[in-house]
Amino acid sequence: MTSVGVRPESGPVTPAPKGASRRYRVVWRWHFYAGLFVAPILVVLAVTGSIYLFKEPFEEWRYQDVRTLAAPVTAARPLAEQIAAAQRTHPGAGVLSVIPPSAPDRTTRVILMGTESGPFAQGISVYVDPGSLRVLGEIDDSATFMRVVRTVHGELLAGKAGDRIVETAACWALILAATGAYMWWRGPARRRAPRRGRPRLRRVHALTGVGAGAVVVFLIISGLPWSGVWGDAFQRLQDTTGSTSPSADAFPHTSTVPALSGDLSAEPDAKVPWAAELLPVPSSGDPGHGAHGPAAGVLQPGAIPVERALSSARPVLRDCRPADCEVKVLLPKDKEGVYTVVAAPRADPSASRTVHVDQYSGQVLVSFGWQEYGLLAKAVEQGIALHEGRRYGVVNLLVMLGACLALLTLVVTGVWMWWKRRPDGRAGAPARTGDRRTTWGVAAIMAVLGVLFPLAGLTMVAVLLLDRLVIRRVPALRRIF
Known part of the structure; x- marks a missing residue:
């Protein structure tokens, strides 16, 4: 989608701006084809991103009937x-985690293992009234x-x-930003705005890119760690440098x-009924105990109550304020497992913490959090919070929404x-320059970008091959492109 070397047919192709260099023409051609082919995907990303920014207020409104109680619970x-009550709705389903109420008028959320528990969903959330x-x-x-x-x-x-x-489109969007910035700096869009027509449209396009370009680029870069190819490579870089979470x-x-x-009744913190003293301690993943996976959530004989494990972890979670921090408890998966208490703050990732609590004694075995994060991992976590518009409240959300609307x-x-500007029956691409030195110079820069963003590089090669082997040899395609 580049200066692929196809000689344009005769037609009303708009010439390069007055005084523009050959380099401008080549960059314009890259910008044109990249924008033309990734535009539909960028629209999808901008629209869905704008909607997802409002996830928390939307879900708070949508599910208020199961999340909020009519009256506060006193006892x-x-x-x-509560966990047992939730499990009765899905007999045999394992417990993934429990989220205690953050206020007296909130329900307890018990997350059971569902048919799907991929990266964007944990299972089935059952909401229980803590009092009744x-x-x-x-x-x-x-x-x-x-x-x-x-x-x-x-x-x-x-x-x-x-x-x-999506990753390919995001990488090409960065190239669009770079080529667009160059064209604005060297082109006519910096002149006084015309009253009407395509030049005025071009000025709106350019000024929107200049005004919101930095935030749009940040949105793209902060989203790339989630991607498959670039994200995996970045994770390997983190592992190599020891800068991981x-x-x-x-x-x-x-x-x-x-x-x-097996006589757990002699342990002061592990009292069990006499009839169960000599029974083998079951693993929560053992068949016959209603388990569907390694985290079935079956409490072991002698295990302390969930409340006590949570109480043991509370002093360590002092930076986690209930109004802005979700506390999640994962039950021990077997007789040697631990209670895991996770604090997930909505705004500030530096307040996140994970605590392991011995399921028999209630002792905090270990606590780790932001201090153990590497530099790159900290940057990614802060970037995600900013990307999702939750790091600095309403201001952050509005800035990200503005970037989506600008895109x-x-x-x-x-x-x-x-x-x-397009001629009938043709793509209307900017005219190709015949200066090979300029073409190869810009191509070298694009090759560097292709190495930094592999999927963009692969598509560059694919398009160049398509041009050489197909487009130049088929007259109908030559007329279009």
Whole structure:
């Protein structure tokens, strides 16, 4: 989609701006083809991104009937009983995690293992009244509206192939930003705005790019760590430099099982009924105990209550304010597992923390958080919070929304300019320069960008081959391009 060397047919192709160099023509041609082919995907990304910015207020409104109680709870039942009430709605389903109420008028969220538990959904959320144990409702997290929006945003509902398409479009959008900035600096758009027509449209396009370009570029770069090819390469760079987020496997996560030949009743913190003293301690993943996976959430004989594990972790989570921080409890997966308490702040990633609590004694085994993050991992986490418009409240959200609207404006004005100038039956690409030195110079710069962004580089090569082997040899295609 470049200065592919096809000699344009005769037609009303707009000449380069007065005084523009040959280099301008080559850059314009790259900019034109890149924008023409990735425009539809950028529209999808901008629209879905704008919607997803409002995920939390939307879901708070949409699911208020199951998340909020009519009256505050004065005496809550034990979390173990609340978990059991949730499990009765799906007999045999494992418990992935429990999110205790953040306020007296909020429900307890018990997340059960569902048919799908991919990266964007954890399963089925069952909401329980902490006082009466009444189940107010359940939500399949894999089928919510915002889940669909995010899947479209990340992979166009096309799995791995869609992820690669989105990543390719994002990489080309960075090239569009670079070529567009050059064209604005060297082109006529910096002159006084004309009153009407395509020059005025071009000025709106250019000034929108200049005004919002930095934020749009940030949106793209902060989203690339989620992508398949570039994201995997970036993760390898983090691993190589040791600049990653902490792995739970790097810390102790095993409870000390009382060495009492199965007689757990002699352990002060592990009282169980007499009839169960000598029974083998089951693993939560054992068949016959209603488990469908390694995290079935079956409490072990002698395990402390969930409340006590949470209470042990609370002093470590002092930076996690209930109004802006979700606390999630993962139950031990077997007799040697631990309670894992995770604090996930909405705004400031530096307040995140993971705590392992011994399931028998309630002792905090380890606590790790922001201090253990590497530099690159910290940058990614802060970038994600900014990308999703939650780092600095409403201001952050409005800036990201403005960037999405600016991207839509760029696409609409760019396509509009093309539509107004295109000759009948032709693509209307900017004229190709015959200066090989200029062409090869710009191509070298594009090759560097292709190495930095591999999928963009692969598509560059594919288009050049398509031009050489197909377009130049088919007269009908030559007339179009």
